[in-house]
Amino acid sequence: MTQPILELKDIEKAFPGVKALDKTSLNVYPGKVMALMGENGAGKSTLMKALTGIYHMDAGEIRYQGETVNFNGPRHSQEAGISIIHQELNLIPELTIAENIYLGREKTNSFGGIKWSQMYREADALLARLNVKHSSRSLLGELSLGEQQMVEIAKALSFKSQVIIMDEPTDALTDTETESLFKVINELRDEGTGIVYISHRLKEIFEICDDITVLRDGKFIGQRAVADIDEDTMIEMMVGRRLDEQYPRVDAKHGTTCLEVKGLNGAGVKDVSFTLDRGEILGISGLMGAGRTELMKVIYGALKRESGDVVLDGKAINPLSPQDGLANGIAYISEDRKGEGLILGLSVKENMSICSLEQLSKGVQLQHYDEVTAVEDFIRLFNIKTPSHNQIIGNLSGGNQQKVAIAKGLMTRPKVLILDEPTRGVDVGAKKEIYQLINQFKSEGMSIILVSSEMPEVLGMSDRILVMHEGKISGEFMAEDADQEKLLACAVGKQINEVAA
Numbered sequence: 455m456t457q458p459i460l461e462l463k464d465i466e467k468a469f470p471g472v473k474a475l476d477k478t479s480l481n482v483y484p485g486k487v488m489a490l491m492g493e494n495g496a497g498k499s500t501l502m503k504a505l506t507g508i509y510h511m512d513a514g515e516i517r518y519q520g521e522t523v524n525f526n527g528p529r530h531s532q533e534a535g536i537s538i539i540h541q542e543l544n545l546i547p548e549l550t551i552a553e554n555i556y557l558g559r560e561k562t563n564s565f566g567g568i569k570w571s572q573m574y575r576e577a578d579a580l581l582a583r584l585n586v587k588h589s590s591r592s593l594l595g596e597l598s599l600g601e602q603q604m605v606e607i608a609k610a611l612s613f614k615s616q617v618i619i620m621d622e623p624t625d626a627l628t629d630t631e632t633e634s635l636f637k638v639i640n641e642l643r644d645e646g647t648g649i650v651y652i653s654h655r656l657k658e659i660f661e662i663c664d665d666i667t668v669l670r671d672g673k674f675i676g677q678r679a680v681a682d683i684d685e686d687t688m689i690e691m692m693v694g695r696r697l698d699e700q701y702p703r704v705d706a707k708h709g710t711t712c713l714e715v716k717g718l719n720g721a722g723v724k725d726v727s728f729t730l731d732r733g734e735i736l737g738i739s740g741l742m743g744a745g746r747t748e749l750m751k752v753i754y755g756a757l758k759r760e761s762g763d764v765v766l767d768g769k770a771i772n773p774l775s776p777q778d779g780l781a782n783g784i785a786y787i788s789e790d791r792k793g794e795g796l797i798l799g800l801s802v803k804e805n806m807s808i809c810s811l812e813q814l815s816k817g818v819q820l821q822h823y824d825e826v827t828a829v830e831d832f833i834r835l836f837n838i839k840t841p842s843h844n845q846i847i848g849n850l851s852g853g854n855q856q857k858v859a860i861a862k863g864l865m866t867r868p869k870v871l872i873l874d875e876p877t878r879g880v881d882v883g884a885k886k887e888i889y890q891l892i893n894q895f896k897s898e899g900m901s902i903i904l905v906s907s908e909m910p911e912v913l914g915m916s917d918r919i920l921v922m923h924e925g926k927i928s929g930e931f932m933a934e935d936a937d938q939e940k941l942l943a944c945a946v947g948k949q950i951n952e953v954a955a
Contacts (some may be wrong), residue, residue: 455483456483456484456485456486457483457520457615457649458481458517459482459483459484459518459519459617459646459648460480460481460482460483460505460516460517460518460519460536460617460648461479461480461481461482461515461516461517461518462478462479462480462481462501462504462505462515462516462942463479463514463515463516463517464477464478464479464513464514464515465477465478465479465501465504465511465513465514465516466478466511466512466513466514467497467500467504467509467511467512468512469841469849470828470841471841471842472839472841473556473558473672474497474500475497475500475501475504475511475672475903476672476673477514477516477673477674478497478501478514478666478669478672478673478674479500479667479674480501480599480650480898481667481677482617482649483648483664483665484616484646484647484648484650484692485643485644485645485646485647485648486643486648486649486664486665487639487643487651487662487663487665488648488649488650488663488664488665488666488667489651489652489653489659489663489665489666489667489680490502490650490652490653490666490667491652491659491666491667491668491669491688491691491692492652492668492669492670492675492692492881493670493853493881493882493883493884494839494851494852494853494854494856494879494880494881494884495671495672495694495839495850495851495853495854496669496671496672496692497669497671497672497673497879498621498652498669499621499652499712499851499852499948500583500672500682501669502538502619502621502650502652505525505531505536505619506525506527506528506531506536506538506619507524507525507526507527507528507530507531508527508528516546518534518535518536518617519616528557531723532615535613535614535615535616535617536615536616536617536618536619537546537610537613537615537617537618537619538610538618538619538621539606539607539609539610539618539619539620539621539623540606540621543599543602543603543606544606545594545602545605545606545609546594547593547594547595548593548594548595549589549593549594549778550591550592550593550594551577551581551588551590551591551592551593551594551605551608552573552574552577552578552590552591552607554594554605555577555590555605555608555609555612555699556573556577556612557579560573561573561576572590573590574590574591577590577608577612578590578612580608580612581604581605581608583608583611583628583638584604584607584608584611584631584634584635584638585631585634586601586604586605586608586634588601598742598743599626599790600626600627600628600631600742601631602626602633603623603625603626603627603631603912604627604631604635607620607623607635607638611628611638615647616646616647616648616824617647617648617649617650617783618642618647618648618649618650619649619650619652620649620650620651620854621651621652622652622653622654622879623635623651623653624653624655624658625807625878625879625914628741628742628743629741632658636661636662639651639662639804640662651663654853654879654880654881654882654885656685656688656689656882659680659688660680660685662738663680663682664679664680665677665678665679666680666683666688668680668688668691668692670691670692670693670694670747674689675692675868676691677853678691680822689883690882692864692881692882693881693882693883699888700885700886700891700910700914701910701911701913701914701915702886702889702890702894703735703889703893703914703915703916703933704893704915706801707733708731708732708733708734708917709731709732709733709899710731710732711729711730711731711732712731712732712734712766712767712869712901713729713730713753713764713765713766713869713870713901714728714729714730714763714764714765714871715729715753715762715763715764715765716762716763716764716765717748717761717762717763718752718753718759718761718762718763718764719759719760719761719815720748720749720752720757720758720759720760720762721748721751721752721757721758722745722748722749722757722925723748723749723925724745724924724925724926725762725926726762726925726926726927727762727927728920728927728930730870730898730903731901731903732899732901733896733897733898733899733900733901734896734901734902734917734918735892735896735902735903735904735915735916735917735918735921736901736902736903736904736916736917736918736920736953737904737905737906737912737913737915737918737919737920737933738750738903738904738905738906738912738919738920738922739906739909739912739919739920739921739922739941739944740921740922740923740928740945741945741946742907743792743922744875744923744924744925745922745924745925745926745944746905746922746923747905748905748925749787749872749922749925750786750872750874750903750905751786753773753779753784753872754773754776754779754786754872755773755774755775755776755778755779755783755784756775756776756779756786759772764782766782766783766869766870767783767869767928780866780868783868783869783870784868784869784872785809785863785864785866785868785870785871785872786863786874786877787859787860787862787863787871787872787873787874788859788874789874789875789878789905791855791856793854795849795859795862796855796858796859796862797847797937798846798847798848799846799848799885800846800847801843801844801845801846801847802829802833802838802840802842802844802845802847802850802858803825803826803829803843803844805847805858805859805861805862806829806832806843806865807825807828807829807856807862807865807943808862809863809865809866810828810865811864813865813867814828828865828897829843829844832861832864832865833861833913835861835891836857836858836861836888836891837887837888838850838854838858838861839851839854840854852879852880853879853880853881853884856876856877856879856880856884857880857884857887857888858877860873860876860888860891864891864895868900869900869901870900870901870902870903871895871900871901871902871903872902872903872905873892873902873903873905874905874906875905875906875907875913876888876892876904876906877906889915892904892915904916909938909939909941909942912941913933913936913937913938913941916933917932917933918931918932918933919931919932919933919941920929921941921944921945922945923944923945923946923947925948928944928945928947928948929941929943929944
């Protein structure tokens with residue numbers, strides 16, 4: 455095998471109460487894509503931060519292009535030829551696309567003036583390479599989340615790096631955008647670039663990666679060629695056990711109708727009607743931009759309703775804000791945990807209980823013992839990996855942050871729980887834990903709406919499935935009658951009778 459362009463040997467890193475990396479190793483080869491796999495909290499992001507100098511490692515060695523190196527920050531590692539595309543976006547919405555790509559390293563002339571024409575021209579070329587249909591003069595804030603992720607990727611490409619680390623790069627991308635990214639990855643591979651690819655989407659690993667390195671609890675488990683491994687073996691290496699059933703859907707008798715939506719119109723939503731029973735999981739499928747999230751936000755009160763009715767437990771409600779939605783018994787877990795779901799500077803406890811303070815108070819006095827007890831119960835229930843409930847949530851892995859976001863909604867004991875992309879960025883082991891908890895609350899009679907871009911997840915967990923296209927319901931299926939082909943056909947606008955034919 456070719457010599458590695460980048461070697462991380464026996465890296466160690468400890469935080470108060472937890473050893474995040476324990477003699478962890480990784481090899482990256484020129485012209486190859488190395489998948490870095492592991493459950494949330496396995497140490498993947500910590501290892502990348504130790505590499506790029508965000509964290510100072512306690513022990514170990516980093517060798518790059520045959521030389522021992524010790525970077526003192528991301529700028530230093532970027533200048534050396536190592537770029538990282540973070541799972542969480544690091545962009546400024548108020549600046550143009552080009553300004554974001556070249557922020558802090560603008561093209562200048564001998565007098566220090568910015569060479570705007572050159573900068574826009576080179577930024578436009580990067581966007582064209584990624585098939586992004588925007589001018590680099592556009593404000594970043596005008597782009598969708600997926601398009602912003604492509605700008606983050608363009609920014610990394612602009613460094614002409616020898617090693618590029620991609621942390622969940624397709625998390626917010628459409629299928630078309632993912633296809634464009636994979637085309638660029640193949641081009642980079644042909645050019646001799648070494649790529650570290652971090653993803654929980656196992657299908658992508660087999661499609662785009664050459665080798666895998668697996669971490670578990672901060673330890674190096676093994677390095678294997680993708681051609682020599684199957685999905686079950688990969689999962690077993692990651693979680694230390696076999697996952698016999700990835701989607702553990704349970705059958706339960708539905709109760710009476712809990713929620714009824716009639717002729718609903720609002721931002722991105724056109725004449726939508728459906729019902730939701732007690733103890734039912736209703737899946738919502740569709741392509742990005744189909745109006746799934748907008749529909750949930752109109753029901754919840756986060757977006758304005760123009761017309762139509764929402765009836766909860768036989769009573770018409772009209773939430774005008776998320777607070778109204780919660781007060782009426784509807785909890786919404788956002789797909790954007792960083793922007794809408796969590797306050798990263800607060801603790802696990804503060805984030806989890808923030809929507810339940812009224813229930814945890816007597817008069818105006820918060821019952822701190824009750825708050826801590828409830829939070830600790832959910833930490834155990836969700837198997838959240840945190841040194842304590844006082845840990846700042848921004849220090850947790852993405853998957854553990856997602857568990858806290860879901861627990862926050864469940865602490866309010868809602869009648870209707872809306873989960874918008876609940877397992878985005880979550881590993882297979884944690885996914886199953888979340889699914890089992892969803893089933894538990896379903897068995898207790900909670901009504902659950904599951905919005906997901908992952909068709910296997912919708913098919914595997916839902917009792918009934920609605921498909922959306924351009925703001926409307928284009929299909930409805932019982933779980934036993936649905937398959938990916940039918941869902942996709944409705945998602946692109948075909949009617950049910952056409953699909954059935």
